Amino acid sequence: MLLCIDTGNTNTVFSIWNGSEIVATWRTSTEHQRTADQYYVWLSTLMNVRRIEAEITEVIVSSTVPRVVFNLRVLANRYFDCRPLVVGKPECLLPHVPRVDVGTTVGPDRLVNSAGAFDRYGGDLIVVDFGTATTFDVVAGDGAYVGGVISPGVNTSLEGLHHAAAALPHVDVTMPEKVIGTNTVACMQSGVFWGYVGLVRETCNRIKAEYGRPMRVIATGGLAPLFNQGHKLFDAFDEFLTIHGLVVIHQYNKEQGNL
Protein backbone atom coordinates (compact mmCIF):
# COMPACT_ATOMS: atom_id res chain seq x y z
CA MET A 1 0.00 0.00 0.00
CA LEU A 2 0.96 3.59 -0.55
CA LEU A 3 1.59 6.04 2.30
CA CYS A 4 0.84 9.63 1.21
CA ILE A 5 2.37 12.39 3.35
CA ASP A 6 1.28 16.01 2.92
CA THR A 7 3.32 18.38 5.10
CA GLY A 8 2.02 21.92 5.38
CA ASN A 9 3.53 24.67 7.50
CA THR A 10 1.07 23.89 10.34
CA ASN A 11 -0.03 20.26 9.98
CA THR A 12 1.16 17.05 8.39
CA VAL A 13 -1.42 14.62 7.02
CA PHE A 14 -0.68 10.92 6.59
CA SER A 15 -3.06 8.85 4.43
CA ILE A 16 -2.99 5.22 3.41
CA TRP A 17 -4.14 4.32 -0.11
CA ASN A 18 -4.87 0.66 -0.75
CA GLY A 19 -4.94 0.93 -4.54
CA SER A 20 -8.61 1.84 -4.80
CA GLU A 21 -9.48 3.99 -1.79
CA ILE A 22 -8.10 5.95 1.15
CA VAL A 23 -8.36 3.62 4.14
CA ALA A 24 -7.22 6.01 6.87
CA THR A 25 -6.08 9.59 7.41
CA TRP A 26 -4.29 11.07 10.43
CA ARG A 27 -3.04 14.56 11.17
CA THR A 28 -0.13 15.68 13.32
CA SER A 29 1.49 19.05 13.85
CA THR A 30 4.46 19.86 11.63
CA GLU A 31 7.73 19.93 13.60
CA HIS A 32 11.02 19.64 11.78
CA GLN A 33 12.71 18.18 14.88
CA ARG A 34 10.52 15.07 14.77
CA THR A 35 12.63 12.01 13.95
CA ALA A 36 11.79 9.03 11.76
CA ASP A 37 11.48 6.88 14.89
CA GLN A 38 8.97 9.31 16.41
CA TYR A 39 6.88 9.31 13.23
CA TYR A 40 6.88 5.54 13.18
CA VAL A 41 5.82 5.13 16.81
CA TRP A 42 2.96 7.55 16.23
CA LEU A 43 1.86 6.03 12.93
CA SER A 44 2.08 2.37 13.96
CA THR A 45 0.13 3.10 17.16
CA LEU A 46 -2.71 4.68 15.20
CA MET A 47 -2.69 1.85 12.67
CA ASN A 48 -2.99 -0.64 15.53
CA VAL A 49 -5.85 1.27 17.14
CA ARG A 50 -7.75 1.20 13.85
CA ARG A 51 -6.67 -2.42 13.25
CA ILE A 52 -5.25 -1.52 9.87
CA GLU A 53 -3.11 -4.35 8.67
CA ALA A 54 -1.70 -2.36 5.79
CA GLU A 55 1.73 -3.32 4.63
CA ILE A 56 3.21 -0.06 3.41
CA THR A 57 5.56 -0.62 0.50
CA GLU A 58 5.58 2.82 -1.16
CA VAL A 59 5.73 6.40 0.10
CA ILE A 60 5.10 9.76 -1.58
CA VAL A 61 5.81 13.09 0.15
CA SER A 62 4.82 16.69 -0.52
CA SER A 63 6.29 19.19 1.91
CA THR A 64 6.10 22.97 2.04
CA VAL A 65 8.72 22.75 4.81
CA PRO A 66 12.02 21.57 3.27
CA ARG A 67 13.62 20.64 6.60
CA VAL A 68 11.15 17.86 7.42
CA VAL A 69 11.89 15.93 4.25
CA PHE A 70 15.10 14.43 5.61
CA ASN A 71 13.35 12.63 8.48
CA LEU A 72 10.46 11.54 6.25
CA ARG A 73 13.00 9.97 3.87
CA VAL A 74 14.59 8.12 6.79
CA LEU A 75 11.10 6.94 7.86
CA ALA A 76 10.49 5.45 4.41
CA ASN A 77 13.93 3.85 4.16
CA ARG A 78 14.12 2.46 7.67
CA TYR A 79 10.57 1.28 8.30
CA PHE A 80 9.05 0.69 4.86
CA ASP A 81 12.20 -0.33 3.03
CA CYS A 82 11.60 2.03 0.12
CA ARG A 83 12.80 5.28 -1.39
CA PRO A 84 10.04 7.89 -1.16
CA LEU A 85 8.94 9.91 -4.15
CA VAL A 86 9.29 13.60 -3.16
CA VAL A 87 7.18 16.07 -5.14
CA GLY A 88 9.24 18.99 -6.42
CA LYS A 89 12.46 16.98 -6.69
CA PRO A 90 13.71 16.39 -10.25
CA GLU A 91 13.24 12.62 -9.93
CA CYS A 92 9.49 13.05 -9.38
CA LEU A 93 7.68 13.45 -12.71
CA LEU A 94 4.56 15.61 -12.91
CA PRO A 95 1.63 14.89 -15.23
CA HIS A 96 1.76 18.55 -16.34
CA VAL A 97 4.74 20.88 -16.27
CA PRO A 98 3.89 24.22 -14.59
CA ARG A 99 4.02 27.33 -16.76
CA VAL A 100 5.57 29.99 -14.50
CA ASP A 101 8.50 32.41 -14.58
CA VAL A 102 11.88 30.79 -15.11
CA GLY A 103 13.55 30.00 -11.78
CA THR A 104 10.28 29.96 -9.79
CA THR A 105 9.86 27.11 -7.33
CA VAL A 106 6.14 26.48 -6.99
CA GLY A 107 5.05 25.10 -3.61
CA PRO A 108 4.75 21.32 -3.96
CA ASP A 109 1.31 21.44 -2.32
CA ARG A 110 0.11 23.66 -5.15
CA LEU A 111 1.45 21.28 -7.81
CA VAL A 112 -0.21 18.38 -6.01
CA ASN A 113 -3.52 20.22 -5.64
CA SER A 114 -3.45 21.07 -9.35
CA ALA A 115 -2.82 17.44 -10.32
CA GLY A 116 -5.56 16.16 -8.02
CA ALA A 117 -8.07 18.78 -9.10
CA PHE A 118 -7.45 18.28 -12.83
CA ASP A 119 -7.92 14.53 -12.42
CA ARG A 120 -11.24 14.99 -10.60
CA TYR A 121 -12.72 18.07 -12.23
CA GLY A 122 -10.90 18.69 -15.53
CA GLY A 123 -9.28 22.01 -16.44
CA ASP A 124 -10.05 25.73 -16.12
CA LEU A 125 -10.07 25.68 -12.33
CA ILE A 126 -9.24 27.81 -9.34
CA VAL A 127 -8.14 25.65 -6.40
CA VAL A 128 -8.41 27.50 -3.08
CA ASP A 129 -6.44 25.87 -0.23
CA PHE A 130 -7.10 27.28 3.25
CA GLY A 131 -3.84 26.38 4.98
CA THR A 132 -1.24 28.44 6.84
CA ALA A 133 -1.41 30.58 3.73
CA THR A 134 -4.51 30.67 1.56
CA THR A 135 -3.41 29.77 -1.94
CA PHE A 136 -5.30 30.16 -5.19
CA ASP A 137 -3.94 27.87 -7.90
CA VAL A 138 -5.01 28.36 -11.51
CA VAL A 139 -5.20 25.10 -13.46
CA ALA A 140 -5.38 25.60 -17.24
CA GLY A 141 -7.53 23.62 -19.67
CA ASP A 142 -4.65 21.20 -20.32
CA GLY A 143 -4.05 20.57 -16.60
CA ALA A 144 -0.96 22.73 -16.12
CA TYR A 145 -0.53 24.98 -13.08
CA VAL A 146 -0.20 28.44 -14.62
CA GLY A 147 0.05 30.68 -11.55
CA GLY A 148 -2.13 31.99 -8.79
CA VAL A 149 -2.34 34.04 -5.65
CA ILE A 150 -0.89 33.67 -2.12
CA SER A 151 -2.78 35.38 0.73
CA PRO A 152 -2.25 35.27 4.48
CA GLY A 153 -4.07 32.31 6.01
CA VAL A 154 -7.10 32.81 8.20
CA ASN A 155 -5.40 31.83 11.47
CA THR A 156 -2.18 33.49 10.36
CA SER A 157 -4.12 36.78 10.07
CA LEU A 158 -5.67 36.37 13.52
CA GLU A 159 -2.30 35.47 15.05
CA GLY A 160 -0.75 38.47 13.33
CA LEU A 161 -3.33 40.78 14.95
CA HIS A 162 -2.81 39.20 18.35
CA HIS A 163 0.97 39.57 18.15
CA ALA A 164 0.97 43.10 16.81
CA ALA A 165 -1.60 44.68 19.12
CA ALA A 166 -1.16 44.59 22.90
CA ALA A 167 -4.90 44.61 23.66
CA LEU A 168 -6.01 42.00 21.13
CA PRO A 169 -6.30 38.46 22.53
CA HIS A 170 -5.75 35.14 20.81
CA VAL A 171 -9.10 34.13 19.27
CA ASP A 172 -10.33 31.19 17.25
CA VAL A 173 -12.02 31.85 13.96
CA THR A 174 -15.76 31.18 13.70
CA MET A 175 -18.62 32.45 11.54
CA PRO A 176 -20.16 35.36 13.48
CA GLU A 177 -23.94 35.86 13.33
CA LYS A 178 -23.56 39.59 12.93
CA VAL A 179 -21.03 41.85 11.24
CA ILE A 180 -21.07 44.56 13.91
CA GLY A 181 -19.24 43.09 16.88
CA THR A 182 -20.12 44.37 20.37
CA ASN A 183 -16.97 43.07 22.10
CA THR A 184 -13.32 42.75 21.12
CA VAL A 185 -13.43 39.06 20.27
CA ALA A 186 -16.58 39.46 18.17
CA CYS A 187 -15.03 42.43 16.33
CA MET A 188 -11.91 40.41 15.51
CA GLN A 189 -13.88 37.36 14.41
CA SER A 190 -16.08 39.50 12.22
CA GLY A 191 -13.12 41.26 10.66
CA VAL A 192 -11.36 38.07 9.76
CA PHE A 193 -14.39 36.01 8.74
CA TRP A 194 -16.26 38.59 6.64
CA GLY A 195 -13.03 40.11 5.39
CA TYR A 196 -12.04 36.68 4.23
CA VAL A 197 -15.33 36.04 2.44
CA GLY A 198 -14.62 39.26 0.56
CA LEU A 199 -11.00 38.30 -0.10
CA VAL A 200 -11.98 34.97 -1.61
CA ARG A 201 -14.84 36.39 -3.68
CA GLU A 202 -12.85 39.33 -5.04
CA THR A 203 -9.76 37.25 -5.79
CA CYS A 204 -11.75 34.61 -7.66
CA ASN A 205 -13.72 37.23 -9.62
CA ARG A 206 -10.53 38.98 -10.68
CA ILE A 207 -8.82 35.73 -11.65
CA LYS A 208 -11.86 34.77 -13.75
CA ALA A 209 -11.95 38.18 -15.47
CA GLU A 210 -8.23 38.00 -16.28
CA TYR A 211 -8.41 34.35 -17.39
CA GLY A 212 -11.26 35.11 -19.76
CA ARG A 213 -12.95 31.69 -19.78
CA PRO A 214 -15.49 30.13 -17.39
CA MET A 215 -13.76 28.55 -14.40
CA ARG A 216 -14.87 26.41 -11.49
CA VAL A 217 -13.68 27.03 -7.96
CA ILE A 218 -12.66 24.02 -5.85
CA ALA A 219 -11.90 24.48 -2.13
CA THR A 220 -9.75 22.38 0.18
CA GLY A 221 -7.67 22.71 3.38
CA GLY A 222 -8.30 22.74 7.12
CA LEU A 223 -10.55 25.79 7.24
CA ALA A 224 -12.41 25.44 3.93
CA PRO A 225 -15.59 24.00 5.56
CA LEU A 226 -15.97 27.21 7.57
CA PHE A 227 -16.28 29.19 4.36
CA ASN A 228 -18.52 26.64 2.67
CA GLN A 229 -21.66 27.62 4.61
CA GLY A 230 -23.87 29.27 2.06
CA HIS A 231 -21.72 32.11 0.76
CA LYS A 232 -21.55 30.57 -2.73
CA LEU A 233 -17.79 31.01 -2.87
CA PHE A 234 -17.03 27.54 -4.28
CA ASP A 235 -18.43 25.09 -6.80
CA ALA A 236 -17.09 22.14 -4.79
CA PHE A 237 -15.42 21.36 -1.49
CA ASP A 238 -12.96 18.48 -1.57
CA GLU A 239 -11.41 17.55 1.77
CA PHE A 240 -9.03 14.99 0.29
CA LEU A 241 -7.89 16.90 -2.78
CA THR A 242 -4.21 17.05 -1.79
CA ILE A 243 -4.08 13.36 -0.90
CA HIS A 244 -5.82 12.54 -4.18
CA GLY A 245 -3.19 14.60 -5.99
CA LEU A 246 -0.43 12.59 -4.32
CA VAL A 247 -2.07 9.35 -5.49
CA VAL A 248 -2.39 10.75 -9.05
CA ILE A 249 1.26 11.79 -9.17
CA HIS A 250 2.42 8.46 -7.77
CA GLN A 251 0.38 6.55 -10.36
CA TYR A 252 1.74 8.77 -13.12
CA ASN A 253 5.32 7.99 -12.10
CA LYS A 254 4.49 4.27 -12.15
CA GLU A 255 2.92 4.49 -15.60
CA GLN A 256 6.01 6.30 -16.87
CA GLY A 257 8.24 3.51 -15.55
CA ASN A 258 9.84 5.93 -13.11
CA LEU A 259 9.31 3.67 -10.05
Ligand SMILES: Nc1ncnc2c1ncn2[C@@H]1O[C@H](COP(=O)(O)OP(=O)(O)O)[C@@H](O)[C@H]1O
Ligand atom coordinates in the same frame (compact mmCIF):
# COMPACT_ATOMS: atom_id res chain seq x y z
N1 LIG B 1 -10.80 21.05 11.36
C1 LIG B 1 -10.27 22.23 11.69
N2 LIG B 1 -10.96 23.14 12.43
C2 LIG B 1 -10.41 24.33 12.75
N3 LIG B 1 -9.21 24.73 12.37
C3 LIG B 1 -8.50 23.88 11.65
C4 LIG B 1 -8.96 22.58 11.26
N4 LIG B 1 -8.01 21.97 10.52
C5 LIG B 1 -6.99 22.85 10.46
N5 LIG B 1 -7.28 23.97 11.13
C6 LIG B 1 -6.46 25.17 11.24
O1 LIG B 1 -6.41 25.70 9.94
C7 LIG B 1 -5.15 26.24 9.67
C8 LIG B 1 -4.63 25.60 8.44
O2 LIG B 1 -4.49 24.24 8.68
P1 LIG B 1 -3.93 23.26 7.58
O3 LIG B 1 -4.87 23.22 6.43
O4 LIG B 1 -3.62 21.97 8.24
O5 LIG B 1 -2.59 24.07 7.18
P2 LIG B 1 -1.26 23.62 6.43
O6 LIG B 1 -1.67 22.75 5.27
O7 LIG B 1 -0.65 24.91 6.00
O8 LIG B 1 -0.42 22.89 7.42
C9 LIG B 1 -4.28 25.98 10.89
O9 LIG B 1 -4.21 27.17 11.64
C10 LIG B 1 -5.03 24.88 11.62
O10 LIG B 1 -4.84 24.97 13.03
Ligand SMILES: CC(C)(COP(=O)(O)O)[C@@H](O)C(=O)NCCC(=O)O
Ligand atom coordinates in the same frame (compact mmCIF):
# COMPACT_ATOMS: atom_id res chain seq x y z
C1 LIG C 1 2.31 29.25 -0.24
C2 LIG C 1 2.72 28.15 0.70
C3 LIG C 1 3.46 28.73 1.89
C4 LIG C 1 1.43 27.45 1.22
O1 LIG C 1 1.79 26.50 2.19
P1 LIG C 1 0.78 25.93 3.33
O2 LIG C 1 -0.19 26.99 3.67
O3 LIG C 1 0.11 24.73 2.72
O4 LIG C 1 1.65 25.51 4.46
C5 LIG C 1 3.55 27.06 -0.05
O5 LIG C 1 2.87 26.62 -1.16
C6 LIG C 1 4.90 27.60 -0.47
O6 LIG C 1 5.82 27.67 0.33
N1 LIG C 1 5.04 28.00 -1.77
C7 LIG C 1 6.26 28.48 -2.36
C8 LIG C 1 6.02 29.67 -3.24
C9 LIG C 1 5.05 29.44 -4.40
O7 LIG C 1 4.24 28.51 -4.39
O8 LIG C 1 5.10 30.22 -5.37
Ligand SMILES: [K+]
Ligand atom coordinates in the same frame (compact mmCIF):
# COMPACT_ATOMS: atom_id res chain seq x y z
K1 LIG D 1 -1.87 22.97 2.37
